[in-house]
Amino acid sequence: MENTALCYRKFGEPESVLRRETAIKASLKPGDIRVQMLMAPVNASDLIPITGAYRHRITLPAVAGYEGVGRVIAAPDSAAALIGTRVLPLCGEGTWQQYVDCPATLAIPVPDTIPDSLAARAFINPLAAWLMLSLYPPQGKRVLLTAAGSDCAILLGQWALRQGATEVYGIHRSAVHADRLRAMGILPVAQQDIDSVRALAAASDIVYDATGGELALAILGAMDKSAAFVCYGLLSGQPFALQRHFPAVHWFHIRNYLDALTPEAWQAAFCDIWSWLAASHYSDTTLLPFTDWQSALAHYRQAGRTHKPLLEIG
Structure with a gap:
């Protein structure tokens, strides 16, 4: 399976060091699911690590992106019920790519009432x-x-x-x-x-x-x-x-708090977050194609911006 990702092989300004790279996706590890990404936002928390601010925690080369929503296309027998459902593939690989692998126990199912544009932004800030x-x-x-x-x-x-x-x-x-x-x-x-x-x-x-x-x-x-x-x-x-x-x-x-959350506590937290998000005002979004990621970064940096740029990957 070919996979295209936004990667960086050295630290620096994202506009300078990010590159679209296509390679064969490695085999799925035991206990992991594979998610075909639909959307991923551009956040400060996505861009700052690329500059090298947290270089002691990052192994290069790396795929950018920390959140997003996608649809499960492969899973172990223990998580077969997830196939075809939308999830947040968290605490796995970078999300600015076509296919993301993550532990099945940490994938957050998305309620049918939550649109992709909201689900894609349901992790970092909420x-x-x-x-x-x-x-x-x-x-x-x-x-x-x-x-x-x-x-x-x-x-x-x-x-x-x-x-x-x-x-x-x-x-x-x-x-x-x-x-x-x-x-x-x-x-x-x-x-x-x-x-x-x-x-x-x-x-x-x-x-x-x-x-x-x-x-x-x-x-x-x-x-x-x-x-x-x-x-x-x-x-x-x-x-x-x-x-x-x-x-x-x-x-x-x-x-500092993520490692302390058990899979059960992790899932329970999102039970609250989904209901709170659904009843809240949130920023509007601007969808940009994955191939035009440079425009998404430029949009993010606009002063007084009221719309969140979303990469449309699927």
């Missing part, structure tokens, strides 16, 4: 939001989000309200996000309005931050010491130094 809200509950608290127009933040905001947060404020850089945040029940605040940002930080009980850098420092400097600051990303590309007067800072990296 699971991260679900885990953070489980670890740092928002019930009865005033919540502040940074990078509020991002996929993870809009889920964090909606799900925090679902879990009993009293108010959720969202800091955004582009004005195009303000109306869509209001429609989700998230109160928008412009990142440029630093006085309002500091005032909200001082009144917030918990902050979920995806930016780091100067914005994180401004928020931390204004927060009450009894509050909690959860850092789950550095979209600014700038780290920040902790100071004694800052409140408690919690570092969240999704990979």
Whole structure:
């Protein structure tokens, strides 16, 4: 079976080092299923590893992509019921390819009511939001989000309200996000309005931050010491130094929690996620053919983007 994949053989900017390569797919390993991919999104978590930021965890050559949806075309006898069904082929190979192999126990069946465009984005951001809200509950608290127009933040905001947060404020850089945040029940605040940002930080009980850098420092400097600051990303590309007067800072990296999830807990988590996703606002999508992956990356990098680029592989 021939398989075409987006591979990188050295670290660097994705636009420079990614290549479409076609090769014979290796035989299926015992206990694995084979999935013919339908769609896969472009996320920061897909692109950052290609640059070499996590080179100590990556063996080259590698296939890009961490999530997506596909249809099972081969399975061991113990998982024969999965053949023909849509699944998320997680914790296996890179997903930016035609065929992905993964352990049958970690493949997440997709309910018939969930469209491909939503299922393809049901892992990285939804699971991260679900885990953070489980670890740092928002019930009865005033919540502040940074990078509020991002996929993870809009889920964090909606799900925090679902879990009993009293108010959720969202800091955004582009004005195009303000109306869509209001429609989700998230109160928008412009990142440029630093006085309002500091005032909200001082009144917030918990902050979920995806930016780091100067914005994180401004928020931390204004927060009450009894509050909690959860850092789950550095979209600014700038780290920040902790100071004694800052409140408690919690570092969240999704990979630190995945190994601790048993197959049963893994499947159970998605029972919650499917129902929550179905009842939530999420970003619209722009479909681009797998052969035009460069345009998908360019679309992802557009300032003020409100649509998630999806590679249409199937």
